[in-house]
Amino acid sequence: MELSAVDLSPVPDDGTATDAYANTVAAARQAERLGYSRFWVAEHHGMATRIAGTAPEVLLGHLAAETDAIRLGSGAVLLNHYSPFKVAEQFGALDALAPGRIDAGLGRANGSPAADRALGTDRRVQNPDEDHTEKIKAVVDHLYDDYPEGHAYSDLEIPRSGEAEPVPWVLGSSPSSAAIAGELGLRYCFAAFIRPQLATRSFEAYRDHFESSRLADGLDEPQGMLAVNAVCAETDQAAARIRAVAEATYKRMQRGEIGTRPSIEDAIDELGGVPQPTPATLDAEEWPRAISGNPETVAGLLEQLADRVGVDEVMIQHVVPDHDVALRSHELLADGVGLTAR
Secondary structure, three states, X not given: OEEEEEEOOEOOOOOOHHHHHHHHHHHHHHHHHHOOOEEEEOOOOOOXXXXXXXXXXXXXXXXXXXXXXXXXEEOOEEHHHOOHHHHHHHHHHHHHHOOOOEEEEEEXXXXXXXXXXXXXXXXXXXXXXXXXXXXXXXXXXXXXXXXXXXXXXXXXXXXXXXOOOOEEEXXXXXXXXXXXXXXXOOEEEEEOOOOHHHHHHHHHHHHHHOOOOOOOOOOOOOOEEEEEEEEEOOOHHHHHHHHHHHHHHHHHHHOOOOOXXXXXXXXXXXXXXXXXXXXXXXOOOOOOOOEEEOHXXXXXXXXXXXXXHOOOEEEEXXXXXXXXXXXXXXXXXXHHHOOOOO
């Protein structure tokens, strides 16, 4: 199994965005050293007290200078806020900074109404799936200089390394996003920490709709990745304590409390106790929103979930407020899966 990581740049308690970005750099360096395949950074808006990851295109440029070999990417750039041409220019520049190492993860999401207004986003798109499909295709056409002769954009060129174009991925959490990835013949990453119950249906939709395409780098067969909220500690019980933050954060979101994150102790209090450890073997239809355990437990859980949807790469996401705890979790995960350190 290949293992990758996506980082939200969480703001430490009593810290700032500067601290959050320094921690993201440290996490990227560690991931590279441990043998993770990719390190992606996320895009969220209007959550400054909790998450500093607002501009992946900026942070990736810095990470390119701070790492040597690991693939870097966005998880995801939210295309509903931006011009496809500008996004393509950004990833062309990133490719020039880190030739052959850039993934262009493309997604969509609305934030708060205020954040969307500030971004100039139209939330009343008539055909959102069609609009998203066209924007993804436009980004890829710009990146690969693939507009036909005579097209209004055929003379536009994107500055880049000239070695290898950024690799596009479609990111989503529903069968509709999976179908878009399949129809365009692009790679697909499913966010199981958002709608885990749709994972199997989404990958079925991806494969059912997949058509080999001239887009991107000529992908002939479906290629997918599963993103999972997972934390690891020395024991299953210790890991369950850490997972309490993810469980309590989700309950807060259900209550409409967006942009807050409890400490481990506060999360345990809110939940009425430490969550039960994730069982080593999941029921056939069981899709937890977050999993936890010791290295052997989590490695087994990741393998079960990956096998269900037919992928061989898992991306780890987590909501861990303590930076050292998060780094230790990634280290134990690498050990459990058996990654080869660089």
